[in-house]
Amino acid sequence: xxxxxxxxxxxxxxxxxxxxxxxxxxxxxxxxxxxxxxxxxxxxxxxxxxxxxxxxxxxxxxxxxxxxxxxxxxxxxxxxxxxxxxxxxxxxxxxxxxxxxxxxxxxxxxxxxxxxxxxxxxxxxxxxxxxxxxxxxxxxxxxxxxxxxxxxxxxxxxxxxxxxxxxxxxxxxxxxxxxxxxxxxxxxxxxxxxxxxxxxxx
Numbered sequence: 001x002x003x004x005x006x007x008x009x010x011x012x013x014x015x016x017x018x019x020x021x022x023x024x025x026x027x028x029x030x031x032x033x034x035x036x037x038x039x040x041x042x043x044x045x046x047x048x049x050x051x052x053x054x055x056x057x058x059x060x061x062x063x064x065x066x067x068x069x070x071x072x073x074x075x076x077x078x079x080x081x082x083x084x085x086x087x088x089x090x091x092x093x094x095x096x097x098x099x100x101x102x103x104x105x106x107x108x109x110x111x112x113x114x115x116x117x118x119x120x121x122x123x124x125x126x127x128x129x130x131x132x133x134x135x136x137x138x139x140x141x142x143x144x145x146x147x148x149x150x151x152x153x154x155x156x157x158x159x160x161x162x163x164x165x166x167x168x169x170x171x172x173x174x175x176x177x178x179x180x181x182x183x184x185x186x187x188x189x190x191x192x193x194x195x196x197x198x199x200x201x202x
Contacts, residue, residue, distance in 0.1 A: 009165035026077040029067040053160035064154035070112040081192035104165040110156035118155030
């Protein structure tokens with residue numbers, strides 16, 4: 001990502017929060033045949049401790065072979081709230097639009113899970129997204145069928161060795177302009193509006 005010091009985020013806890021709120025990730029691998037990209041849900045490994053960022057997920061076969069999973073570093077892109085910012089909101093005569101966003105690029109070499117570890121991960125993934133739903137489901141309700149389908153997936157654990165995170169929230173604008181931008185976004189992009197308001201100097 002572009003190196004703009006005012007937008008850089010170095011806090012791993014901020015990155016974890018971004019993952020929690022935006023689990024649909026893009027996975028990119030520099031495979032021998034060229035770049036390979038896929039989209040899958042990711043969650044934070046509940047077994048991880050300390051400030052370490054560890055993701056768990058899966059890919060469908062044969063995506064594991066296309067990505068050469070476990071053989072080299074991959075990039076996982078977490079895209080948070082984002083939106084076009086119209087200069088019509090600025091109110092100061094400036095006419096250059098921009099795009100505000102919360103984004104993280106996570107890097108690491110995936111550890112391929114065993115079949116049993118993969119099933120446990122898929123169970124945890126399902127329980128994570130079923131949590132809080134009325135009549136939430138669990139793989140244990142049809143374990144035989146779930147295990148059969150799990151054979152078509154390959155689970156992995158990614159210990160993030162480095163990351164690049166950006167919170168571009170119009171911090172280069174005066175506080176009153178940031179407030180107007182947040183107000184303009186409130187109805188359509190409330191999470192982004194809240195993030196901008198949090199950056200307005202007191």
